[in-house]
Amino acid sequence: MANAVVRVISGNFLTAQPVGIVDGIDFMHSGLVRRVDAATVRRTIDGGSIVLLSPFGFSPTGEAFNLAMEDVATSTAVALQADKLLFVTEVPGIREKPDDPESEIDTELALVDARRLLAQMPAHDQPGNGAFYLRQCVRACEAGVERSHILPYAVDGAILQEVFTHDGIGTMVVDEKLETLREAGPDDVGSILALIEPFERDGTLVKRGRTEIERDIGNYTVIEHDGVIFGCAALYPYPEAHTGEMAALTVSPNVQGQGDGERLLKRVEQRARAADLGSIFVLTTRTMHWFIKHGFEQVDADWLPEARKRKYNWDRRSQVLVKKLA
Ligand SMILES: CC(C)(COP(=O)(O)OP(=O)(O)OC[C@H]1O[C@@H](n2cnc3c(N)ncnc32)[C@H](O)[C@@H]1OP(=O)(O)O)[C@@H](O)C(=O)NCCC(=O)NCCS
Structure with a gap:
């Protein structure tokens, strides 16, 4: 990488709003993405820079909020109408039978099947379990991001293997128009x-x-x-x-x-x-x-x-x- 110039730019691309009080619990400075300034992100990328978004956003009144990075990733992919959204995670992918750790990884899930699997998974999911990432993929797909992937960070070269081999190694959720x-x-x-x-x-x-x-x-x-x-x-x-x-x-x-x-x-x-x-x-x-x-x-x-x-x-x-x- 000698003499290579890689420009990475961060900025106030995200507007946040408070999670608020849910079931009597005040989430204080935990926030949700309210808006992504997609036009500025796009202009920055077009200018040859990489945009780095931190899970941190401000409300229009100047309050700072801690955001879930997965929410930031999904909201940004949707705002940009990205071709792909990749989650590199602690889970290897989504298994064909979610409650059987021995079952195969489903390398491709149509949106309708992803929704069905999600309905069988626990509703209160946390980062670190498959359902959490699957929910994000379904949300992205429903909002027009054609393909979302869940990949294991424990596998060396996971992104290359997923993108450049035919079956990939993680799970890809595809918005396959079922009527077609x-x-x-x-x-x-x-x-x-x-x-x-x-x-x-x-x-x-x-x-x-x-x-x-x-x-x-x-x-x-x-x-x-x-x-x-x-x-x-x-x-x-x-x-x-x-x-x-x-x-x-x-x-x-x-x-x-x-x-x-x-x-x-x-x-x-x-x-x-x-x-x-x-x-x-x-x-x-x-x-x-x-x-x-x-x-x-x-x-x-x-x-x-x-x-x-x-x-x-x-x-x-x-x-x-x-x-x-x-
Ligand atoms: C084979 C067939 C179904 C592929 O359908 P398709 O929608 O064009 O397939 P895809 O878009 O997924 O793949 C296209 C790729 O396959 C390649 N391809 C198409 N026909 C090919 C052939 N006979 N041999 C080798 N490669 C072929 C294309 O060049 C293209 O390559 P690229 O992605 O590197 O550009 C289609 O060509 C077809 O209907 N052929 C006539 C019927 C036939 O042969 N059926 C198989 C009977 S056993």
Whole structure:
């Protein structure tokens, strides 16, 4: 860092208000964030400086208040409409079963699931427990911050691992508009057919007739925007082999490259985990690299569950890729 100039600027960016008297207890100089001067924060950042906010604010009448730093972080992220809010904390993330310390860390939580988990957690939370940070993430997400993360400070390089590896290491709460990513119903059959048909014609996807899709519609997940379906994927479980096939993953060509393929994959993974499957697999002739980039590994066709092997089209010579689910 020799000769590097890092400008860090603090200032009166925060206005505070007293917590006041709650249930008969006077919180004295403990305060809440009343307002963040987002325009000045933004101007300072645009000028090439880092803004450092201390958990300390003044009321318009000049009284000083001690603020919770998490409240400062969330309020600022909301005021700036930040893309991301990261909490580097004493907790490793949010566990799938909050009361079971052995259960896995949920690496991605849709806002609706985060709210549900929060409802099961103790209401009187303190810094140092997961619920406390989860509440902040939900608040940020509800107010327009798309992604909030809870990361462990005990892990070296936690932020880099979270941001630059596919699954990350902590928990990310995402404001996934549920009306856009949902399970398919009988009314979606026509749209799914229209979506996959061009890829069936050019041989990227195996042909599936209307009857087959109608029969299996419950296996499909779709992405919908303004009533138009522009992405789909199906999960065919093979519970006896503790795995499931992801099939018909398709995103409409005019919206490819915007992360929808990945969102569909994540949802299929969630559905597979919910069905207690240990892995998902795909058969592909052209899209192998996309799957490898998303954590799949190539295996021999012999790996396939017996029931699927019988249907394997040896002429098509599809490659089989598997992703283990944590
Ligand atoms: C594969 C598919 C679902 C990805 O959807 P998407 O919404 O574009 O995916 P994402 O936005 O999450 O990912 C886009 C990234 O994948 C890359 N990608 C897309 N198709 C790829 C392919 N066939 N091989 C390797 N990488 C590919 C893009 O270049 C882009 O890379 P970047 O992020 O480095 O720019 C979409 O390309 C598709 O519908 N393809 C046709 C059907 C198909 O092949 N389905 C799989 C059947 S097995």
